[in-house]
Amino acid sequence: MRSHSSNLCKNHLRPILTCRDVKKVFHTNNKNVFTALSGINLSVVDGDFITILGRSGGGKSTLLKLLGGITPPSSGEVLFHGVPLQGITPKIGMVFQENTLYPWLTVEQNISFGFKVRGKRKCSSNPQVQEVIKQVGLSQSRELYPHQLSGGMKQRVSIARSLAVQPDVLLLDEPFSALDVQLRRRLQKFLLNIWQGTGSTMVLVTHDVEEAILLGQKLIVIGGQPGGIIERLNISDSAFKDRYNKKFLDLQQHLERIVGEEYEIAKESCGIAYMSV
Amino acid sequence: MSNDNSGWYNPISRSLLPLVCGLVSIALFIGVWEGIGANPENPIVQVLPPPSKFLPVLLESNFRIGLGSQSATIYESVFITLFRVILGMTIAFLGSVTFGLLISLSQWSELFILPILGLVAPIAPIAWIPLALVIFGVSNLTAIFIVFMGVFFTLTIATVAEIKKIPLNFLITAENLGADNFARWRFVIIPAVLPGVFTLLRLNFIAAWMAVLAAEMTGLRDGLGTVVMTGRNLFNSNLILLGISIIGITGFAVDRLLLLIQKKFFWWKV
Structure with a gap:
């Protein structure tokens, strides 16, 4: 795997993904x-x-779909390494809320799926x-099938499977929202740990304020009707990574209020705002 | 897959209980039958001889059914019927999965071909017998064709339906992991539809089984159906009941075999 620091030096200012007036x-x-x-x-x-933080149905998942090439923008452009994005690519990894593990494959076969489909023999x-299996701590369960795994394990396998093909950026769409609080933490x-250990680039969408602050180095709030970026914050300061720090708590309160107001606005405007796409 | 709900049940008693009850119930059934049949005066014995009357012929080494060159042992009859059903079902299974995949390649082919399949699928397989006899004559092809027609259309429709049921994220993920179109078909779509289609194949086995037996009773000159009809022509109740029992036992065995194949090879749920 690539190391974090060398990456930063190599491509310090060239963005991987760019949205221009999308x-x-x-x-x-x-x-x-x-x-x-x-x-x-x-x-x-x-x-x-x-x-990326926002209320349910507020357009944050749509934004992730645009970044992942699942759906094209209606206007504006999404650039990947400076070139317009041409649909789904292995270079932009994606992890979804519901597990998308193939039930007929074991943990190991699921993780090596990206190699198998490209005709690489001896993928196991x-x-x-x-290395990825070791990294995500799944060595014990490599022979198990998805239906034998807990919800948290399944998500770990999904993340591992995406990391195995070494994407330039990993997009995560509410990956933990189906899990209980302890497991989510x-x-x-x-x-x-994965992010720090591999130096990967991640974009995570969530409606959970705490999660958004704890995980991100940068935080974007999506809101309004139509959805737009209503707040951009740099939260790389370690004070934001401590659940009991005053800075963390103040920011949490502030963001909870914004998201709460968003729900109120959505309720007042026509019901269509609740439609999740 | 192995059963992993360990815990409160004792797995041995749980799996043995139905088996024991089943055996006891069958033994009682045969016992009553034999009891009634023990009295030769009873007119029922003429039509429904008990197993002790018709089963011993299986032990006779030179027991053959039929006339002259067309005569066959009961084992040959079982084999020929099984051969027809299994070959017909295998061809239909492979054919319908392939055809279903091809249809779902284009929305237009779905819109144009599915109505025809929907129209042809409800035709009872037995109804194809006369036509098959006209086209293929008295041959294995006739029987295989009937089985195929009885299963193929339903399974093709099922394949198309199963493909539609595949979660979109399965396909997006495959593309995201670098699968091209062909790899997506091979590694995602086909494994995702196989269990559902195979379940339907198993449910349609009875229809295929009936169709072959009916064909053997009416047009063909060998197989288990012919054994029963020969018994009827000779007014031989023993032979009729022998044929019926073997049809029952063989059908049961094939159903279990299909269930076993499903559990071993197509156990997952999508």
Whole structure:
């Protein structure tokens, strides 16, 4: 795996992903047009950990889909290493909320899936796969099938599978929101360890304020109707990584208020704002 | 897959209880039958001879059914019927998965081909017998064709439906991990649809089984169906009941075999 520091030196200022005045419009079935996002400008630099916070249905998942190439922007552009993004690519890894592990494959086979589909033989002995398995602490469970795993383990395997193909950036869409609080905290630590240990670049979407502060180096709040970036914060200071620190608590309160107000606004405007796309 | 709910149940008694009860119940059933059949005066014995009357012929080494060159041992009859059903079902399974995948390649082919399949699928397999006899004559091809027609259309529709049911994230993830179109078909779509389609194959086995037996009773000159019909033509109740029992036992065995294949090879749920 790449080391964190050398990465920072290599590509210090060249962004991996850039959004330039991105707008996303959906055509709903009753001929209405729903603008999910508008005027999004954003760049993801190598080594970043960006958390995107917003209420449910506020457009943050749509933003992640745009960044991942799942859906194209209606106007503006999404650039990947300076070139317009042409759809889904292994260079931009994605992890979703619901597990997407293949139930007919073992943990190890799931993690080496990226090598198998590209016709690389002997994928199980691939050193990259073995290293990732060790890194995420799954050596004991490599022969198990997904239905034999707990929810937290499944998410760990999903993350490991995406990391194994060494993407330039990893996008995570509410990866822990289906888990209980204790497990979520453990996996948050796990994710931070991975980020620090591998020097990967991550973008994580969440509606959980605490998670957004604890994990991110930069925090973006999506809000308004249509959705836009209403706040950008640099939270790399270690004071924000301590749940009992005053700075952390103040920021938490501030963000909870913003997100709460967002829900109120959504309730007052037409019901369509709740439509999650 | 192995059963991993360890805990309160005693797995041995849990798996043995149904088996023991089943054996006791079958033994009682045969016992009552034998009891009634023990009295030769009873007119029922003429039509429903008990197993002790019709089963011993299986032990006779030169027991053959039929006339002259067409005569066959009961084992040959079982084999020929099984051969027809299994070959027909295998071809139908492979064919319908392939055809279903091809149809779902394009929305247009789905829109145009599925209605035809929906129209043809409800035709009872037995209804194909006369046509098959006209086309293929009295041959194995006739039987295999009937089994195929009885299973193929339903399974093709099922394959298309199963493909639609695949979670979108499975496909996005595959692409995200570097799978091209072909790799996505091979490593995601096919494994995702196989268990569902195989379940339906197993449920359709009874239809295929009936169709072959009916064909053997009406047009073909060998197989288990022919054994029963020969018994009828000779007014030989022993032969009729022998045929019926073997049809029952063989059908049961194949159903268990299919269940075993499913548990061993297609156990996952998508």
